[in-house]
Amino acid sequence: MRDAPQFNSFFMGGFECSTHLLPSGRRLDMLAATGHDRHFRRDFGRMRAMNITTARTGIRWHLIEKSPGDYDWSSVLPMLHAARDAGIQLLWDVCHYGYPDDLDIFSPEFVTRFRRLSKAFARMLNNEMNDPPVISPVNEISFFSWAAGESAHLNPYAIGRGFELKVQLVRAALECADAFREVNPRTRLLHTDPAIHILPDAARPEDADTAAGYDRAQYQGWDMLSGRMLPELGGGEQYLDVIGVNFYPNNQWYYEGETIERDDPNYKPFAQLLREVYERYQRPLIISETGTEDDARPDWLRYVCDQVRAAMAGGIPVHGICLYPIVNFPGWADERHCHNGLWDYADETGEREVCEPFAAEVLRQYELFAAGLQTNGA
Template sequence: MAPDAFLWAVGIEDTFITAPHPRTGRTLDEYELTGHYARWRDDIGLMARLGAPCARYGVPWHRVQPAPKVWSWGFVDAALDRMIALKIDPIVDLVHYGLPAWIEGAYLHPDYPRYVAEYATRLAERFHGRVKWYTPLNEPRITAWYCGRLGWWPPYRRSWSGFVALMLAICRGVVATVRALERVDPEIVPFHVDATDLFDTDDPALAPEARRRQEIVFLALDLISGRVDRRHPLWHWLLDNGADEDRLAEFLHAPLELPVIGVNLYPIFTSKRLLRDARGRLRIQMPHASGELVNKLGRLYFERYGAPLMISETADKGSAARRLDWLAQSVAAVKTLRADGVPLVGYTWWPMFALVTWAWRQGRRPLHDYLLQMGLWDLDADPQRDLARVETPLVAAYRSLVQGGADSVGPLTRPFFDPKRKRVG
């Protein structure tokens, strides 16, 4: 990527939790729930209408490989071919929370790194020279949280030791994936995407916990890039929660580069305030944030990693006016960061249209009751309208930003370029 370039992107929510909920029997395949499997051609046409040069796009591994020795590429071939034909560069999400059901124990299966590396290899070989950007796994921390700490998703662990076990297994898979991609094509750009949070507290007694939670936000990136050694703030915490020193040493011996870091941030989710309730139990509030959130996080990540950054997901929920306000605030913050020399090189409005909330899987109400309108397009909430895509004023606003290219966010002062790093475009 040239130092003065800027990538405007969109994406379609692609959470894939294929395990039926034990009480409701529901799964969580966002492509199925939003009708994307049936409408993929038209939905990709909407991307083209925006003029976006690239788009994050998830591959449903559970459909590509429904059994260990069975591969089915029809949907993926058609969708990615259409994006490429329309001059939209895919940023391929290889894993987005869920795995094929045949991988027993999910991420804790001892052969998971081998399975995911084989899958990545086959896809990269199939699109050799045509797809350059891959996300090995979207949001490692959130995956480990829901699979290992909350127990919502397989393998249903519910402890900090479960979280640590999942985090280490997930990161081993990320490393195996990147090495596999590099063997196929050294020009591939691994795009490491994680959800970010900003923790604070007004209670001095909770300050150490807020600092620990903030360090956990960075844990996946720290692990895969070889930063977790005996000096790391979480070293003893990891050991206390079941981590093995030899397993931690694996990451130190073969660290990955971070050519581009994707940060997922939302004004409704990302700010976290710790407090105690009347019974002394730890509680977390999520106050709605302003554009200053983007400023703080951009500086925090650049100071820590010194790598180019891209906003890989952001949006607000509610009325179109509220969403437009967040678009204006967040883009203004991007301009400020770039003017101050922080190499923020891209912005992704996510999702492109509404998603179905994760509560659907354990809920019992009709689908339309779980729509979360966060997109440039709404999904029609009338059950008789079959989730029609409804254009909002955000479409024209975003198209205008895309057409402006880098001019929409201003120049990058003191352009960041390290010739020792893998180039990012």
């Protein structure tokens, strides 16, 4: 549990797999919307050709547990087999914002049902695979709590119940972890959340404490999981195997104000954010999500990679960078064609056009990391 994580490749590809409900009641299924649920074989082959042999993906609870207690793995197994055949390691999100229609996320039943799902999933994986599973029980606990429980951006669109939801999601994540470890003690737990930086607006110094509070709140999910906060939830250090840090160009902002852009002297270098996370938890890290849109993609990757290499040179164990998403997806709310992946939408044959400048930068960074890893023996 305490040894270094083993990922197939340093660069990883993340398939957006959210299944949350829109305010209209329509359920998203991003694996379907991106065509990955149909073209996974081709997708894994493309990744392999780019030396990206670790992928983040997720299971879709609402498709698996159509009636309580019955688990249908037909939406997972073909993907799992194809990955196995292609030599692609899959890191699984067990809950990525979505859950069955009949569940109230705040109810105790949510936790027990999630535990049962997890146990069944663990058994299924145990039957299918030799390698220990790597799972993210609940994706982005801190962010999900704020978006779904505090500010009505995600299902269940609650307001003012963010902390309550965070506690609930931590409970669920811990039950999931226990269920997996009961089946396979070698299960590795990856807990992801955004690394953020919030400052008071210079015009409103009175917001300093509030801004600092929001800034600190980014750690609450990991703090509860590791038993540093609300230890009565049952958290402990053994639940933090790998910390996944998500980082995008808009992860820093002035409280109730503008984004802190990269040319702002107040922008905190990503290497420093990584160091703060590492110094707090002393656990191995991956960059579990990073990316941006359109022409900015290569430059953003260059920035993130420079920062990661600087952090690594400073002794921070970063074990991977996940390009997220790896294939373009339609916007959640507006189905806007987002050009944020390495590959575009699939045509009817499963072919996807590659974003050449982005691919060139990925290859360039691959070489730089390969050289660095050799020299540093990291």
